Amino acid sequence: MLELWWILPAVAVASIVVALLVKVVISVPKARAGIDLQQPDLEGEPVIDEKKVDDRLQEVVFEEIGGFVDSNYKRKEMAKAVSNLVDRELDERIKLHTERLREEYENEISQKSLNEEIALKKYNKVLVEKKNTEAVIKSIADGLVVVDAEGKVIMMNPAAEKLLGSSKKEKSGKPINEGLKEEQMLTLAKKADEKGHREIELSSSQNETKKIIRSSSAVIENENGETVGMVSVLSDITKQKELDRLKANFITNVTHELRTPLIAIDKSIALLLTKDPGPLLPAQEQFLDIAKRNISRLSNLINDLLDISKLESGKIDLQLKEVSLSDLADEVIKSFETWAGTKSIIIRREFAKSLPKVQADPERIIQVFNNLVGNAIKFTPNQGRILVRLESSDSELTASIEDNGPGIPKEDIDKIFGKFYQSSLLHPTDTVGTGLGLPISKEIIDLHGGRIWVESELNQGTKFKFVLPLKK
């Protein structure tokens, strides 16, 4: 019992020291303070020199308990006992800590390999998808060419190779038109239309046939909206073009053939109406008048058909001259005044002063005015008003033909420049048009490099506008 006299103070001291040392030593792996206690072994794992720790521990305890114990021997024994105690405690905690670290480490590792596995799976999946996509691209019938921002080919499918008559190997990294001989490419990229379609005409060197390819291109942008290249889909429209040509020729031929008998009928009736061949009874004259009026309707339709087929097939050459738009408009308005008068319609002119002259085909522009003013008269009720306005800016001349007629229903606005469109609002007793006036006008204005459009709302009247570009 006597020998245990030191226990009480010792336990107090020990607990202080342990707390102190545990704080210092336990944090070894983390704190720089513990670096001198460990030396990395070959594998890089920290190894603690236990002897050194024990000696130092004993020294510290010996110093700390100096105040409580006067006998050196007891002090030493106490230090030894406490340090053993601390040592054991320390070992225990280090063991615990190491265990925890190992667990964490193993967790980390297994997590990492799991991630790697997922990544690998994803990679394989992407690879399969890539191959599938490539197979799809390869097997589509349309040609596909991808170029980078410098216009160099980075991808080209077999159909495109066939269409352009060159291989991906030849083209890879080169601009798309390189190697296409000049005579081979008859027309590259005629003006692209609103949908970005272009027509490329190629004559192949092997079989001396002409190929017409339509290319629809789209710009490729990256996530930041920067242009990184362009993808073009090429389709061979040679057959379609050939059909278009045949159709246009057919229409031209048929209308020509129709016109010959029509002229004979027209002339014969006209002759009867002159009464040179003999007098006519009133009823005979009345019916011949009907026949004549309808013959001229038929002639107009045939002329319009011929016009639209020629315009659409690009067979019309504009006879460009310096013309005064106001003179042309004036001429047309004058020619319509009698008709307008029968409906008590007033046609007002609002021509800006000193309008510049414009390069245009006067006959064709008159045709446009005829269609637009004629339509306006047709659709405007009796006592209506029509306003023809001409104005100019630096770059273009604008003509507008405005009426206070019934207007055009919203759903019809997009259709009116289509062929054979007839307004549902046309009064049954009105003169029926051919339904070709507006598409013809649109073709004519397009051919001049201008634009034509309509602004209208139901019961708010209609305003047709067209602009012609001024030569700079």
Added chain:
Amino acid sequence: MTDEIKVLLIDDDPDFTQPMAFWLKSKGYLVTEVHSGEEGIAKVKESVPDIIFLDLNMPVMDGIETLKRIRKINGNVPVIVISAYVEKANTRDVEDYKISGVFYKGEDFQKGLSLLEAALRTHRKLKK
């Protein structure tokens, strides 16, 4: 009746030439209708008319070829070209062979008559 003006009408379509000839006759002209280029040339060889109406679009021998041959026989007779279509390209080819005008079939006979009268007037002035 030596004052009668002799008109030669060359057009392959009798359905057109008949009313036209009737109309011209009713205006006091002496009209001969033929329906091919060859016949027309033969008529000119026989006796040169005062004026010729010549259709451009005819089978076998077209108007241009007919005009060339007529010009070899007679360089002065006024010729008015008849065309069914208002196509300027067509008439450009014949302008080298001196034509006095173009009559489009779609137009009124009255227009053809005015062309004829104008051509004859010019021709008479040149003769004097």
